[in-house]
Amino acid sequence: MTTRVHFRPCTLCEAMCGLRIETDGKTVTSLRGDDDDPFSRGYLCPKATALKDLHEDPDRLRTPMRREGTTWRAIGWDEALDEAARRLHAVQRAHGRDAVATYLGNPTTHNTGAILFGPTFLRALGTKSRFSATSVDQLPHMLVAHWMFGHQLLLPVPDVDRTDFFLVLGANPLASNGSLMTAPGMKHRLEALKARGGRLVVVDPRRTETAERADEHHFIQPGTDALWLFALLHEVLAAPRRPHVLEASLRGLDELERLARTFSPEHVAATTGIGADVTRRLAQQLVSTPRAVVYGRMGTSVQPFGALCAWLINALNIVTGHLDVPGGAMFPMPAFDPRWLPRPLAPGPGSHGRRTTRVRGLPEVGGELPVAAMAEEMLTDGPGRLRALVTLAGNPVLSTPNGAQLDRALAGLEVMISIDPYLNETTRHAHLILPPPSPLERLHFDVVFPMLAVRDVVRHADALFDPGPDARHDWQILLGLGRRLEALRGAGLSASLKWRAMERLGPRGLLDLGLRLGRRGGLSGLTLKKVAAAEHGLDLGPLQPAFPRALQTKDRRIELAPPKLVADVARLEALLSAPRPELVLINRRHTRDNNSWLHNAEKLVSGKPRCTLLMHPSDATARGLSSGAAVTVSSRAGAVTVPLEVSESVMPGVVSLPHGYGHGREGVQLTVATKHAGASVNDVSDELRVDTLSGNAALSGVPVSVTSA
């Protein structure tokens, strides 16, 4: 056998580190960071080796599976796709198109074919009952971008490599490697920030790995960030401001000023737990540092005021002159930019409240419904009940609030089809599982994350291994289902030609087209061939100011006071007089976890059990609990039992559980993961807690009680 060397971005998280992988025949013999990658420069995290484990995992499904009662039978692709389409069609014919729901999970965004052809499948299925992991994640940021900048994917990214003051709320990039901020090797980037005299300030109810390395860390009572952000704005807007490059493009500054007046640092101090002197000092530093940026992530997204947080973070960056300038919050305009593809391939600019969910009346956002409402839409009788589900790269039983309830709902569906390589907590309910090949058996080109990356780098990699004739890629499964559905509805020859043409075009054709079309406002001069020829990728440089050209609002002005956000401020004010729960639950991530689905790799789960409840010593003493004890964490929604870890890293009144565990459910085929099963935090998180404006799940700050088990 001959050794071959391949270069490709890692597809496991947003950081998209460049990897150097050696293969010998059909095996991976070495996997490390690519030192010549212009973006990640050799960095990789411990998760990357899981790509090899994933590829070799005997539990990974290689052929379609049909469930017959409680047993599974391997079947052929044509049979599986025909049956899946027929069953979905039957439900739609009997109960309407919307009776079939879809749920798209996180790995969809890391899968070139799935992200490019997912929309085509959704259009063919024609259901408005669309759900995804977005509404347990970054939905508020997208909604706010739609309102402020005119497009849900105009997401400002902290220019971490050039900033001198980095204020981080509710994010732990040293464990997560960054989110809505693609910047591989955060450790080195944060060290560089400090080396140039910059400051890192972290605001988080837990002293995280990132907080440990910060110049300052402040605890904040979960869910109160919007109050604190308003207090910062209060200070900033009271001080004389420097003229801002965007001054002429702003609308609503007076309104914002009026709202901020209510929230002085003193006024919010008791509720947030951050002293007025600290707030004042940080506000001044934000104003006086020429290159500064405020950044908020999961902790500010998955809480009852997610949309207000996303808005106020943007507003702070804008009024302090830190938006769309180097070292501030910037807008990547990558070489391949799905936003400017021709419709209907391009994602839309966004929307809100065009309809609401049947049971709870939660708003549609960007064409999707909040997943916190999915189970009740399946369980509540009446016209419009969801009767079938298609999952694509998602594990909502572990990743959405009140997973136990969803578990029950899935068990009662008439039809469930899962496009997924594993028989796991969610897909065990499917009637058919359609497994794509491993990540090393497909081409890769990052479609989503260059829109969030702190540097403009474009890379393309071919598959390392040929998956063989008996494999179907995600995009082939999606097109195969779409074509069959339309045929069942009696679509004619032209439709069938359209599907054939798309199958021929494939991801390569679309990528080449998109590259030729280029970025907003100009042809890039790139082709897929040119990109592929650069084995370490093409470095197109640091971020450039993009406004007002890239602004998508009708009048090319930034909306600083979107009416629905302004109206939501009253709900926030009520928080100031609301009673504080005795104990609230927050979540955490560990460097060796990857949401819910990499625990079947031995290297990632070995060592001390990580699924523990962190609790402050004062709370443990008050309950007579000590480290190692089995404790039961209960909420309105449910309860789990886990070992306790007493730790000063969480603030008093706050406990923390990791997310992504809970593999002990019956019938999953995950040999390693079930030995490290842990408990699912989402059996405790409450589906009724949402940010009512965006519908995003409020996974953080769940009121709980903790008792000895």
Ligand SMILES: Nc1nc2c(c(=O)[nH]1)N[C@H]1C(S)=C(S)[C@@H](COP(=O)(O)OP(=O)(O)OC[C@H]3O[C@@H](n4cnc5c(=O)[nH]c(N)nc54)[C@H](O)[C@@H]3O)O[C@H]1N2
């Ligand atoms: N309580 C709590 N809940 C959370 C979070 C939290 O912090 N706390 N985090 C939330 C966040 S940020 C996210 S993104 C979500 C994630 O939520 P999900 O996307 O629902 O879940 P994942 O754990 O990412 O599961 C991914 C699934 O995709 C499959 N898969 C992997 N690769 C591929 C592929 O290439 N093709 C296909 N077809 N399938 C593939 C895996 O086998 C697995 O079943 O969880 C959210 N839930």
Ligand SMILES: Nc1nc2c(c(=O)[nH]1)N[C@H]1C(S)=C(S)[C@@H](COP(=O)(O)OP(=O)(O)OC[C@H]3O[C@@H](n4cnc5c(=O)[nH]c(N)nc54)[C@H](O)[C@@H]3O)O[C@H]1N2
């Ligand atoms: N190792 C690893 N890396 C990952 C993932 C993974 O599962 N494991 N998942 C990937 C995904 S899909 C995503 S979206 C990203 C997420 O990336 P991050 O957002 O960086 O990750 P989290 O660790 O969820 O950070 C959220 C932080 O918010 C804090 N927090 C909780 N509630 C509040 C609050 O009310 N206010 C404030 N200010 N803080 C609060 C928590 O203590 C936690 O430290 O990570 C990605 N990278």
Ligand code: SF4
């Ligand atoms: S940080 Fe780790 S998981 Fe994320 S892209 Fe880099 S190597 Fe992969």
Ligand SMILES: [Mo]
């Ligand atoms: Mo996520």
